[in-house]
Amino acid sequence: MDALSGLLTGFAVILTVQNLYLCFLGSLIGTLVGVLPGVGPLAALALLLPVTFTMSPVGGMVMLASIFYGAMYGGSTTSVLLNIPGEAASVVTCIDGHQMARQGRAGAALGIAAIGSFIAGTLGVVVMTFFAPAIAAAAIRFGPPENFGLMVLGLVCTLFMISGSAVKGVLMVALGFLTAAVGIDVVNGRERFTFGSVDLSGGVELLAVVIGLFGVAEVLVNVETLTPSTLLAERITGLWPTLADWRASWRAMLRGSGLGFILGLVPGGGPVTASFMSYALEKRVSPHPERFGKGAIEGVAGPESANNAAVAGSLIPVLSLGIPSNPVTALLLGALIIHGIQPGPLFMTQRPDLFWGIVASMYVGNVFLLVLNLPLVGLWAQLLRIPYRVLFPIVLLLSVVGTYSANKNVFDLWVMLGFGVAGYGLRKLEYDLAPFVIAFVLAPLLEQSLRQSLVMSPDGAMILLQRPVTAFLLAASAVLVVLMFRKSKPGGGSK
Amino acid sequence: MKQGALAWTLCAALIATPVAAQSGDPKADLAKLKPKDFPTQPIEFTVVYPAGGGMDVTARLLAKYVEKWSGDRVIVNNRTGGAGMVGHSYLATQAKPDGYTVGVLANLVWGDAMLRAQGRWSLSDLEPIGYLNSDALTWVGPTEGPYKGMSVKDIVQAAKDKPGTIRIATVPGSMWEYIVEQIEASSGAKFLRVPFQGGGAGITALVGGNVDVAQGFYSEFRGHLEAGKVAPLAVAAATRMDFLKDMPTFNETFGASEYLWQVIRFAIVPKGTPADRKAYLAAAIHAAMKDAELIAEYRKAGVYFDPKLTDSTRLADDLGAYAEAERQFYVKTGRLK
Numbered sequence: 001m002d003a004l005s006g007l008l009t010g011f012a013v014i015l016t017v018q019n020l021y022l023c024f025l026g027s028l029i030g031t032l033v034g035v036l037p038g039v040g041p042l043a044a045l046a047l048l049l050p051v052t053f054t055m056s057p058v059g060g061m062v063m064l065a066s067i068f069y070g071a072m073y074g075g076s077t078t079s080v081l082l083n084i085p086g087e088a089a090s091v092v093t094c095i096d097g098h099q100m101a102r103q104g105r106a107g108a109a110l111g112i113a114a115i116g117s118f119i120a121g122t123l124g125v126v127v128m129t130f131f132a133p134a135i136a137a138a139a140i141r142f143g144p145p146e147n148f149g150l151m152v153l154g155l156v157c158t159l160f161m162i163s164g165s166a167v168k169g170v171l172m173v174a175l176g177f178l179t180a181a182v183g184i185d186v187v188n189g190r191e192r193f194t195f196g197s198v199d200l201s202g203g204v205e206l207l208a209v210v211i212g213l214f215g216v217a218e219v220l221v222n223v224e225t226l227t228p229s230t231l232l233a234e235r236i237t238g239l240w241p242t243l244a245d246w247r248a249s250w251r252a253m254l255r256g257s258g259l260g261f262i263l264g265l266v267p268g269g270g271p272v273t274a275s276f277m278s279y280a281l282e283k284r285v286s287p288h289p290e291r292f293g294k295g296a297i298e299g300v301a302g303p304e305s306a307n308n309a310a311v312a313g314s315l316i317p318v319l320s321l322g323i324p325s326n327p328v329t330a331l332l333l334g335a336l337i338i339h340g341i342q343p344g345p346l347f348m349t350q351r352p353d354l355f356w357g358i359v360a361s362m363y364v365g366n367v368f369l370l371v372l373n374l375p376l377v378g379l380w381a382q383l384l385r386i387p388y389r390v391l392f393p394i395v396l397l398l399s400v401v402g403t404y405s406a407n408k409n410v411f412d413l414w415v416m417l418g419f420g421v422a423g424y425g426l427r428k429l430e431y432d433l434a435p436f437v438i439a440f441v442l443a444p445l446l447e448q449s450l451r452q453s454l455v456m457s458p459d460g461a462m463i464l465l466q467r468p469v470t471a472f473l474l475a476a477s478a479v480l481v482v483l484m485f486r487k488s489k490p491g492g493g494s495k
Numbered sequence: 496m497k498q499g500a501l502a503w504t505l506c507a508a509l510i511a512t513p514v515a516a517q518s519g520d521p522k523a524d525l526a527k528l529k530p531k532d533f534p535t536q537p538i539e540f541t542v543v544y545p546a547g548g549g550m551d552v553t554a555r556l557l558a559k560y561v562e563k564w565s566g567d568r569v570i571v572n573n574r575t576g577g578a579g580m581v582g583h584s585y586l587a588t589q590a591k592p593d594g595y596t597v598g599v600l601a602n603l604v605w606g607d608a609m610l611r612a613q614g615r616w617s618l619s620d621l622e623p624i625g626y627l628n629s630d631a632l633t634w635v636g637p638t639e640g641p642y643k644g645m646s647v648k649d650i651v652q653a654a655k656d657k658p659g660t661i662r663i664a665t666v667p668g669s670m671w672e673y674i675v676e677q678i679e680a681s682s683g684a685k686f687l688r689v690p691f692q693g694g695g696a697g698i699t700a701l702v703g704g705n706v707d708v709a710q711g712f713y714s715e716f717r718g719h720l721e722a723g724k725v726a727p728l729a730v731a732a733a734t735r736m737d738f739l740k741d742m743p744t745f746n747e748t749f750g751a752s753e754y755l756w757q758v759i760r761f762a763i764v765p766k767g768t769p770a771d772r773k774a775y776l777a778a779a780i781h782a783a784m785k786d787a788e789l790i791a792e793y794r795k796a797g798v799y800f801d802p803k804l805t806d807s808t809r810l811a812d813d814l815g816a817y818a819e820a821e822r823q824f825y826v827k828t829g830r831l832k
Contacts, residue, residue, distance in 0.1 A: 046546035046573060053559060143705030144689075184578060187690045189668025196613070198584045202577035267696065322718045323699050327545055334547025337714070338555055340795045344718015408574040409581055448692070456662050456689045456705065 003130045010356030014364060019059050023361050026063035027368040030070015034077065035380075037084045037395055038211050038402020041071040045331050047405075049338075057339040058354055062361040064335055066369075068328055069121055069311040069362070072271060073369045076113035076304050077380050080106055084215045084395060089271035089307040091210055091437055092279040096292060096299030103295050106381050108241045112249050112297055113304040114373040115241070120257040120305035121366040124312025127261060129359055133348065136320040139265045144452035145463050149473030150266060151446040154273065156477040157280035158438045159484065163293050168431050176439025179204055186444070187451045199411035206272070207406045208415040209440060213433050215399045216420025219392045221427060241297070249301035252282050260306030264313020268445040270326040271307035271314075276438040278306035284480075312362065319355055321345055521782035525565055528778050530771040533594055537568035538776070540762075541590070541598045543582025546573050549714060549798075553627055553760050554599035556792050560783035567779070571599075583607045587616035592765040594772030599627070602759040605818045606669070609831055618818065621763040623811050624773060625780035628798040630712035631732035631757040632670055633742070635701065635725040642707050647729040647748055650708060651684045658685035662706040664697025665690055670756040671697075671710050673824065674731055674745075677753060701725060712758065713738060714797030731756040736799060753824075759801065759817065761810070781807055 014020065033044040045064055052060030075087030080097035093113065100109040127135070162169030182193040183203030194200040241249070259281060260274035282302040283292045292299050315332075317323040322343035324330035336343045341351060348355045383391070403416045423433060457463030465471050540558050544550045551573060558569040574582040583604050590596040598621060608618045634650075637643055642650060642661070654661045663686040665671045671694065675686055686708075691697040694711035701709035702724045709716070709725070713736065719725045727742040731754045735744060745754035762780050764773050783789055790800075804813050825831035 042546075049546060050555065050558075050571070053555075140699060140703040143700060143703055185667070186692055187667060189672070198577055198580050198615075200577075201580050201611075202575070205576070267699070321699075321702075323695070324547075327547075330545065331547035334552050337552050337796050340792060342718055342721075342795075342797075345722035345724060346718060407576050407581070408572055409576050411576075411581075448690075452689055452691070456687065458660070 006352060006356045007129055007360060009352055010358075010360030013058055013353050013357035014062065014360045018056075019062055019357070019361065020364065022055065022059045022063040023066050023365050024368050026066030027070045027365050027372060029063075030067040030072075031074040031369065031372060031376075033067060034071040034074020034086050034090075036398050036402065037078050037082075037086050037215050038207075038399040039405065040087055040207060040402065041068050042328050042331065043402065043405040044071070045328060049331065049335055052335060053338065057336070057341055058357040060335060060339065061332070061354065061358050062365075064332055065315065065358055066361065066365040068332075069308060069365065070369055072121075072304075072308045072311055073114060073117045073373050075307070076117075076300070077110060078395075080109045080113070080300070081380060081383050082391070082395065083218050085210060087271075087307075088206060088210045089275045089310075090304070091214060091272075092275045092303045092434060093300055094214060095279070095434060096294070096296045099293065099295035100297065100300065101384070105295070106384065107377055108245050108297065109300050110377040110380060111241045111374065112245060112301050114370060114377065116249065116253045116256065116301045116305040117308040117373075118366055118370040119253050120260060120309040121312060121369070122363065123254075123257045124261050124264075124309045125359060125362040125366070128312055128316055128362075132316050132320045132359075135265065135316055136345075139317055140321060140323070142266065142469075143467075144449045144456065145467045145470040146473070147266060147268070147445065148449035148453050148464065149467075149470035149477075150263075150269075151442055151449060153473050153477045153480075154277055154442055155439075155446065156480045157277050157284070158435060158442070159481075160280045160284045160289075161276070161432075161438065162435055163432060164430060169435050172426075172431055172433070172436040173439040176436040177443045179209070179436075180440045180443035181447075186448045187455070199409065203444075204415055204440075205403075205407060205409075205412045206441065208403050208412040209419050210437060211399045211403050212416040212419025213423035213437065215395060216416060217423030217427060217433075219395055220420060220424040222388060222392065245297050248297050252278075252298040252302035253305040255281060255285070256302035256305030257309040260309030261313040263306075264310035265316060265325065267323075267325045268448075269310070269314075270328075271310040272441055273438075274306040274310035275303035276434070276441070278302040279434075315358075315362075318343065319358065320348055322347065521564055521778075521785060525775070525778055525782055528771075528775045529565075530769075530775055533772050533775065534567050536595060537570045538595055538597060540569055540571045541582060541586060541596060542571060542573050543575065543579040543586075543598075543600065543604075544573070545575050549630060549712065549758070549796075550599065550601055550760065552796055553793070553798070556789060556796070557599065557627060557762070557780065557783060560786050560789040561779050564782040564786070565779040579603055580607050580611055584612070584616060586763070586765055587612075587620035590765045592767035592769075594764065594768050594776060596765060597624070597776060598763045598765070600761060600763055602757075602761075602814075602817065602821070603669070605821050606825075609822055609825055620766045622766055622768070622773070623761050623763050623814055624777040625762045625784065625807065626801075626804040626810055626814075627760040627762065627780075627784070628793050629732075629757050629759050629801040629804070630714065630798050631730045631736065632674060632710055633713060633716070633730045633736075633739075634728040635698065635709050635711065635716050635720070636728050637701060637704070637707060638723055638726050640704065640707070644726070645728075647743070647745070650728065651678060651682050654679075654684035654686050655682060659687050661708060662687045662689050663708040664694075664700055664706045664710060666693060666697070670731075673828075674710070674754060674756050676828065677824075678745075678749075681749070681751065681753075698725065712797070713799075717797050732799075732801075733803070738797075738799075755817075755820065757801070759804065759814070760798075761804075761814065777807075 075090035076093045078084045078086040079090045079093040083098040085091045097109045256278040263269040263274040282298045283289050314325045318329040324333050540554050542554045586598040665688045667690050697709040698711045698716050700706045729745045
């Protein structure tokens with residue numbers, strides 16, 4: 001079945017009142033899950049999984065998938081308005097999105113995030129429609145050495161994210177690596193830095209770290225300066241992106257889409273990594289990197305596109321090979337199995353109705369989400385008028401609920417609180433928190449892929465040069481590092 | 496561990512009563528056993544692994560049929576972390592033994608109890624109330640390249656002739672590693688062990704040509720098998736699998752009996768759960784497992800039913816025997832004193 005007739009089959013499946021309704025419902029739930037700080041798509045999907053048992057397999061999968069990409073739309077809302085990420089994948093949106101809000105341009109930031117999400121989501125599903133089998137075949141060849149090359153490139157990219165003191169930035173990267181080392185070692189199965197604690201044996205939970213560092217710490221910082229005012233006293237101007245915003249953003253959206261899509265395919269990659277790398281990329285290619293951190297709209301457009309494209313990318317290996325690349329797609333795989341469907345390389349040919357139905361629903365879902373989110377921009381912007389003393393207890397409550405719901409482990413709440421206090425202190429001392437998070441996310445993938453590569457190699461580290469893809473990625477990383485130093489030396493303006 | 500064995504036996508005695516009183520109609524039997532004041536709120540099935548995995552699928556399907564037969568509400572809750580250790584410790588030390596907490600576990604809890612619990616809890620804190628299903632560890636090989644078409648014997652021989660060249664995907668500190676250890680010890684072969692975080696990731700690496708042998712469960716590689724991307728080599732079960740009759744067991748290939756590595760899934764209640772509630776829960780699970788529809792759904796998901804464990808009157812003893820074999824392996828390999 002070629003792509004076009006497949007897609008028509010898919011639309012025939014999806015254009016029923018029932019399935020459209022489920023797609024809309026999923027989009028709506030996804031948006032809400034995205035907006036609520038702490039409550040993430042994984043927890044929402046696990047909670048709603050039993051509800052899908054009574055639905056048809058197509059209906060159930062359509063709803064679950066739309067919650068996943070819907071969350072990416074909603075995630076930017078609180079990042080922009082409150083400097084608190086709604087989703088781990090929207091952490092980086094805080095940096096410039098919230099600055100825009102402080103300048104009274106919350107509407108523009110939210111608008112561009114929604115439009116970027118739509119463009120990336122739609123581009124992602126178009127690529128998926130025509131190239132899913134070919135991409136899947138290429139993705140499965142990606143072994144540990146190739147993953148390592150990609151992670152090194154990612155790490156180098158994150159160096160561009162460091163603003164302010166380079167020493168402090170590198171220190172945060174190192175701390176991120178150290179924190180990520182806690183838990184069971186993937187190579188020899190031994191515990192590291194757990195101090196005999198059962199709770200630490202699984203490592204430190206990303207969600208708890210992010211909510212602590214950004215949610216709790218933000219509340220603490222604001223409590224300190226508790227004026228009777230709300231976050232934004234002055235009026236909100238520019239509810240919609242201007243022509244200049246568009247001109248600044250469209251390239252960032254396209255770059256973010258491409259980057260996000262590729263990172264979605266990689267095991268362990270996904271929306272979080274994609275959003276960070278997109279931010280770093282935008283800062284790198286921008287002729288005015290100094291604008292970043294002060295309300296550059298590309299810093300919103302890129303990452304918000306990247307996380308949506310990553311969702312589309314991560315659905316390809318799971319739907320065309322039965323290989324999940326992150327916990328959310330693993331859950332989707334489980335949902336298929338519970339419906340008695342065998343995911344795998346033959347899924348597309350054995351169940352074209354289901355495969356193409358899901359693909360078609362993503363076109364529809366992205367339209368739903370755009371229509372749903374654009375009018376909401378005005379409404380969300382009103383959140384800024386809620387007084388602190390009302391807003392912050394709600395944020396803290398949601399942070400607690402969201403963190404607990406991920407693993408149902410009380411220990412995670414302590415981690416969240418601890419990182420909240422740490423985040424507060426680090427911000428007072430003017431340390432950048434974003435490099436910490438990205439290092440924390442990349443470190444396990446980096447370590448695992450390197451050690452796997454070295455174990456499987458007969459000639460030690462040579463394997464990294466023998467594999468063409470790895471060699472290329474490492475060379476690209478080296479070039480980037482050189483460029484960075486050359487740029488910083490003559491002008492002395494690396495900050 | 497003596498204590499543990501004693502607890503298993505006691506459990507067997509407790510379960511034996513309700514099941515023996517079985518008549519024909521499971522719903523009527525359940526109604527007879529139903530305690531007056533139980534349940535008044537939803538029963539929580541605790542799964543210690545993330546949503547979507549084999550354990551979670553087993554628990555959610557079970558929940559559906561327990562609801563069908565008992566009429567009680569069941570919620571599946573994933574308490575994850577520490578590769579299951581966090582959830583196991585919760586069930587053994589924190590969960591209230593009031594009948595509202597049922598653990599849907601795998602035998603991986605034995606390794607946690609013996610090697611990692613460090614005396615904080617033991618197997619006797621968890622009382623089995625029903626066997627669910629099993630997955631046997633299977634080796635799969637490539638369908639292209641130099642090792643294409645080789646039997647498991649050929650592969651082990653190759654690993655002996657050219658030690659350290661055949662790449663096998665393992666999961667450190669688990670049965671994926673133990674079986675490789677056993678085979679290396681008895682054959683003198685030497686594999687190149689490439690560590691992964693789970694069986695599925697290893698099978699992906701096999702299909703991508705990054706390892707030469709992968710290990711996993713039927714449900715994990717079935718899709719690739721049907722697509723002709725992997726070839727079954729041998730299974731670490733007592734008998735051949737119904738769905739792969741041509742694939743030999745390790746034991747028949749090597750004339751041994753020690754190669755038994757499988758995930759055994761069963762339900763437990765925390766120690767101290769009132770006897771009437773425990774009996775009722777056991778009967779509800781028993782009724783669900785008698786339902787041909789649930790069995791069909793489990794088979795569709797790619798699991799099998801270990802004939803040694805299907806007699807629910809002897810469940811605790813039979814599970815105890817498997818646990819003891821595992822303990823002996825740990826002692827033999829110096830992991831446990």
